[in-house]
Amino acid sequence: MSPPFTNTKRRRQILWGGAGFFVLALLLVACTKSLFPFVSGQYTFSVQEIQAAVEKKFPYEQQLIQIFKLNLTQPKITLQPKANRLAIALDAHISSPFMAQPVKGQFTLSSELAYDRVSRSVVLKHPQVDHLQLDGMEDEYRRQVNTAAALLATQLLDNYPIYTFKPDQLLFANVNYEPSTITVVSSGVRIQLVER
Known part of the structure; x- marks a missing residue:
């Protein structure tokens, strides 16, 4: 059985590691959205x-x-x-x-x-x-x-x-995209994007 001090230290490491991973994931999502705002296939x-x-x-x-x-x-x-x-x-x-x-x-x-x-x-x-x-x-x-x-x-x-569209808006990970279906919705105009 490990001493109590070691358990507390280990818990902190796990906690900080989990928090770090969460922050990294949020940053990655934020960067992806700014670089490629239609990851969902729509803009x-x-x-x-x-x-x-x-x-x-x-x-x-x-x-x-x-x-x-x-x-x-x-x-x-x-x-x-x-x-x-x-x-x-x-x-x-x-x-x-x-x-x-x-x-x-x-x-x-x-x-x-x-x-x-x-x-x-x-x-x-x-x-x-x-x-x-x-x-x-x-x-x-x-x-x-x-x-x-x-x-x-x-x-x-x-x-x-x-x-x-700016040229870089239709390029992500060396793949070219282009608009296909255009739909007028209550919030604006939705564009479906497909690989070219």
Whole structure:
């Protein structure tokens, strides 16, 4: 039978050894997450990141059918998990020397998402105007302006990147990964990653 002192010393060594192993494991997990944040095979980016990316495109100003000036501002992102789409609401301001006063309104577009391998970006794909409201527009101009503005807004955002992966984000332990399935969820956009 060992002396009591030796038992206490041995217990301390075991205790410190266990604590050291636990701390080492935590550090390893933390480092792995910072180097490769999608060890689980998924990566999710938030609506705030999407909002920041889309805001870089605005304000945007363009001539419509030669006589109208369209200004689009204040993009607001909304997630649509059930439809697996992203919605963007935009404030619109239209002016013309042929109108007594400028017209204000709002566009709401929704879009699919796709991965562009060349730019390593998740992009808006085939956006469409779901709602267009222009207050105070004279009837003789309304149809032309609605059609031209809707076409411009969809062309403006088609293939627009909302998230771009850095090269090192898609490489881990000398294995290349790439996004496959893209899913809009309540917390953001979830990307399934697979080996390339």
